[in-house]
Amino acid sequence: MSIDPLLEIRDLRIAFPQPPGMADAVRGVSLDVGPGEAVGVVGESGSGKTLTALAVMRLIDPPGRIVGGAVRFRGRDILALSDAECRRMRGSEVSMIFQDPLTSLNPAFTIGQQLTDVIMTHQHVSRRAARARAADVLSIVGIPAPARRLASYPHEFSGGMRQRVLIGMAVACRPRLLIADEPTTALDVTIQAQVIALIRRLRAELGLSVLFITHNLDLVAEFCDRVAVMYAGAIMEEGPTEALFSAARHPYTQALLRCVPRLGDTGAALETIDGAPPPLGTAIAGCAFASRCPIVMERCRTEVPPLRPVAGQRVACWAA
Amino acid sequence: MLRFILRRMVFSVGVLLVVSAVIFLLTHLVPGSPAIIVLGADASSEQVREFERRYGLDRPLAVQYLAWLRDIVLHGDFGRSYISGQPISGEVARTFPVTLEIVILAFLFCVSVSLPLGIVSALYQGRLVDHVARIFAVIGVSVPGFWLGLMLIVYGAVHLRLFPPGGFIPWSAGLGPHLQSVVLPALALGVYYTAIISRMTRSSMIEVAAQDYIRTARAMGLSRRRVLQYALKNALIPVVSVSAMSVGYMFGWAIIIEQVFNIAGLSRALLSAIFQRDYYTVQAVVLVITTVFITANVAADVVYRLLDPKIRGVAA
């Protein structure tokens, strides 16, 4: 763990009602993000990574609920903040961008209005100053003719440009932490690279920390300092990117890495992991991966393995 | 955008022409010449011929139709009623503003109640206010307007004596009495569409609130008021359009409701014409109401396109 982490998540539990009781979607996630760090969270759909991010933003809506654990940002207890404090935090200290740029901007307002709104919400400046700043933001994220484009509506932009606008909105008020939930999944590969490059540049220029959520291991490899691998609502393994990729200790991580085809793989069948992840909210005894693990032991089915430090990484596996 | 409006207007004029031809044919192909209606069954063929000549009924049908159209379009003249001998345009001019006023009042009532009700129902979805609003909406959509009017008369006029039991008191008799005479009819007319539009507002708000861009707005820390405005601007687009359309439909129901309150609006013109077999007046009133209706629909379409930036910029 880095000294004085920017973001500390400890044993976070999120549940939602599933008659007759509640179902766990996130089961005790603990993760830190240090200042200036880029931490990746990888996992399949339904692994709880988005929910974890939303919890940091206090955007978990009823009927879902945070039922346990703590989240601290710059030492402050996020879970104890009032609604007004949360609104002040969002967009100015912690920002989040989402997966679908095509639907994430309000079609009835110009992007100038939307940008200006964000700026004026968090900074006490006149509308004119805010508009000027908005134009600055547009040029920072690489939108040509920024002043003129303020009057454009979202539908006049391509998906990649809209994601840039959204990134601009997110960093306009200089947050410390940017949470990016699959920011490139809906984009073409070439545009993906541009967006990643943009985030990387902003990170360097603004000293941003980034919590990068994705299911794409390649993106993680090129962008993140550390990686956490989530499965069925829990972190299976976490550690520095290099170490994790070269010497993964958790059977799930190992399987994931095997699944990614590499240049040079000749003709062999693509690897898969048998079975499917448990649907969100299934009650699980023991290790969540037990039913698909190639080296499963009896103990795995009954006792949940804790996330323990093993050689510079943290692993949740009885066999590590 | 302009091209769209033009296309719509051309289409509407086309529909009006077809419609005018249909109503013309209907009134002229009915067995029994108007001459007989007016002069009686034992009128001599001499008298019938004279009558028909006076009203131009001896010309070929197509000629009569075109002459009728020409008079309407060029002179605003709907011809003469062969029952009363008076110009029909006069009757229309006298009765149309009455119905128009009641419809406008009903519309204002509708919009001022249904929008807030729908928005509040959406914001407090599942809570008491939502359930109560839903019950009112189901009742409002199910209770026939004319019965509601009757009940309003029984309670408002007979029991409480707050309102006159019927009849339209013109402005000249004083603003107070005038308003008193139109409140109940407007209410009876507006309740149905209030129910419909409030539900529509609610479901539109709920749908918009679930959209990604509202999530973005919240994630960027915008104030609750601003997020509401973000939602409303999108949610109200279909609502405004439907409200405009409902004005047209209200003209139809006003026919029935005016009868309950004995109001001398278009319903008087239409229904008494029907029962007196004064078909030319029927023709004229139907055409007028149809024109209003089509106008309301075109307006609704135009407004919808003006409000939605995605469509506004696109060439029709």
Add this chain to the structure above:
Amino acid sequence: MSAVAGAPAPTVVAGRPGIAARLASLLRQVLASRLGLVGALIVLAVVLAAWLAPVISPYDPVAVDLELKLQPPSLAHLMGTDQAGRDILSRALWGARVSLLVGVIAVAIGLVGGIVLGTLAGFYAGTLLEQAIMRTVDALFSIPLLVWAIAVVGIVGVGPITLGPLSIPNEGKVILLVGFLYVPAIARVTYSVVLAESRADYVRARRVQGANDLEIMATEILRNCLSPLIVQATLFIAIGIIVEASLSFVGLGVQPPKPSWGSMLADARGYVFSGEWWLPVFPGLFISFTVIGFNLLGDALRDVLDPRKREAGLVV
């Protein structure tokens, strides 16, 4: 506005359950909701009352007995008597027959016409046929059909239509006109469904298997239209009942002495001030409850069958 991914997906059912099983499941789901249950019970009660009217009416609905006129509700006459001494409860029960008849048959006509037009237009999208049909539908939507129904019945007259040995009473015209009113709305709903479905892969697969157009239209595509149409049909029955009552109220619907809720209310108009409250209240309550029942049932059906809420929009 839930950010949670949602409950686990339901288990997939292999194969397609039979019609009876699907209907039973549908019924169970509708009755599970409180309002759906209420609506279904009301509809059942009204249907039974109408069907059994000849059996359960305490009196002959048209039997005049001036001695008994304007009696308040009593044990002998649970809802009192009207101005001709006829028992109001009996008249109301018989009135249910007409209202339901008009409501159901009109909807049937609307369904047939609308489904045919909508399916043809959607299936042959991009052709002149589609353009012609949808333009006509648009034109029909531009016309205030209630006003035209009033005018047509008014002009043609309220007498029965004789087709050889058959004498169809005025309600027949009302049924036709109301059915006509429904056609464009149903055509639009069907069109949008068919348009989407006809491009689906399973349709292409069937075509490759050798099915011709008619077979595909009849089986696969219609199966998908059923859900929104069932909802629409139920709601339209409600509308039809109100339209029939309104037309009868102004004298253009069911002709006296045949009992109809609307004409009973027309009779009641004259007694609003003299305190015979049972004349307007009971028939109105019958209409309101019946319509509420159909609306609740329709809403519950919509919640179960058509969560995407493919609406027909304003019709009347």
